Amino acid sequence: MATEHKANVDQFIKDEIDTVPHLEAILLAWRARDTTWSPSEMAAALYVSEEVASGILRNLEEKQLLVRVPGEEVRYSYRSGSEAQDELLLQLNATYQRELIRISRMIHSKAPSGVREFARSFRFTKEEK
Numbered sequence: 001m002a003t004e005h006k007a008n009v010d011q012f013i014k015d016e017i018d019t020v021p022h023l024e025a026i027l028l029a030w031r032a033r034d035t036t037w038s039p040s041e042m043a044a045a046l047y048v049s050e051e052v053a054s055g056i057l058r059n060l061e062e063k064q065l066l067v068r069v070p071g072e073e074v075r076y077s078y079r080s081g082s083e084a085q086d087e088l089l090l091q092l093n094a095t096y097q098r099e100l101i102r103i104s105r106m107i108h109s110k111a112p113s114g115v116r117e118f119a120r121s122f123r124f125t126k127e128e129k
Contacts, residue, residue, distance in 0.1 A: 009095045012088055013106055016063055020107055021046045025056050026065050027096065029078040030089045036075040 017023045028045055029037060037045075043053035057076045060066040067079040080086055096103050 005091045006095065008088055009092050010106065012092060013103065014110065016065065017107055018059065018110075019056075020104055021048055021052070022056050022060065023092075023096065023103070023107065025053070026060055026078075026089070027093055029060075029066055029076065030086075030093065033078045033080070036069045036077045038073060038075050042076075 013023070017026075024046055025042055028042070029035070037057065039050050039054035039057055042057060043050040046053060046056075048056075054074075057066060061068055061076060061079075064081060065079060066076045069075040069077055
């Protein structure tokens with residue numbers, strides 16, 4: 001079972017996580033599910049600029065991992081999509097704590113997200129009938 005968890009976590013990282021700050025942002029939001037985050041608060045927590053944090057938060061919202069909280073001030077919180085997603089983030093959190101270097105290297109070795117999106121546009125899919 002541990003091998004299956006590792007494979008699921010690795011696939012999630014490959015598919016959804018663009019940078020280490022993206023990973024740390026989703027884990028911060030997941031660990032503090034009752035907390036909402038402004039871009040400036042996330043920036044301070046991640047040691048990045050507010051502009052970078054804002055981009056990360058928007059990207060995680062696009063991936064349906066965070067949700068923008070209604071209101072005048074821009075704030076985000078963790079979006080629990082399913083029990084399976086919550087379990088995956090539990091596994092991701094534990095794996096990242098145990099295997100910080102392996103996970104960081106995996107993220108750093110990925111092609112930039114723009115290159116991956118371009119490559120995805122050339123994937124062939126089965127025609128639906």
